[in-house]
Amino acid sequence: MTTRTASARYDGLGKDGKGHVSTQSGVLNDNAYGFGTRFGDEPGTNPEELVAAAHASCFTMALSFALAAAGHSDGTLETKAAVKLDKDGDGFKVSRSDLTLVASIAGIDAAEFDRIAQEAKANCPISKLLTAEITLDAKLT
Numbered sequence: 347m348t349t350r351t352a353s354a355r356y357d358g359l360g361k362d363g364k365g366h367v368s369t370q371s372g373v374l375n376d377n378a379y380g381f382g383t384r385f386g387d388e389p390g391t392n393p394e395e396l397v398a399a400a401h402a403s404c405f406t407m408a409l410s411f412a413l414a415a416a417g418h419s420d421g422t423l424e425t426k427a428a429v430k431l432d433k434d435g436d437g438f439k440v441s442r443s444d445l446t447l448v449a450s451i452a453g454i455d456a457a458e459f460d461r462i463a464q465e466a467k468a469n470c471p472i473s474k475l476l477t478a479e480i481t482l483d484a485k486l487t
Contacts, residue, residue, distance in 0.1 A: 354379075367391065384431075394429040394440060401443050401472045402427035408470035412462050413451060421451035443476065 352374070356365040361381040368375050374391070382388030406425040413421060425447045432441040445467060451459060467473060 356380075367396075394431050397440065397472075398427040398429040398443065401429070401445065401470075401476075404470045404472035405445055405467060406447075409447075409449075409463055409466035412466045413454070416458070416462055418451055418454055421449060421454075424448045440476075 351370045352367060354365055354367045356363050358364060363380060365379045366376045367379055368377070378388075378390035379392055380388070380390065383390035384392040384394070402425045405427070406423050409423055409425075410421075425445055428444045428446070429440055430442045430444070431438050447463065449459070449463075
């Protein structure tokens with residue numbers, strides 16, 4: 347089992363608050379996020395962008411491994427994920443993640459490619475996460 351971590355801090359509340367997010371690897375290190383980065387043009391990141399990066403990279407790697415397992419050894423895969431945030435009653439919800447793939451794989455036909463790509467989409471860990479159980483251990487100090 348592998349566990350990776352990230353942390354977020356939010357100082358202030360609501361639209362006036364400012365957040366920072368960091369990852370275990372240091373790729374993100376105290377990067378800004380908040381209302382302005384999520385709904386406006388302020389520099390920084392937001393949760394949907396991070397989910398999109400995770401989904402695009404996970405799917406692309408899963409497809410790469412599936413193609414290799416099917417006997418293919420040469421190719422290039424480029425995936426864009428667009429994660430949509432919609433209004434949901436008084437709040438919001440992530441309603442979808444649209445993957446757009448451009449691939450160049452030597453010696454594959456369209457039917458085999460489509461089958462392998464659909465399986466990779468269904469089986470990449472981030473695709474599975476989007477419907478996974480979520481736990482919470484909350485403490486008030």
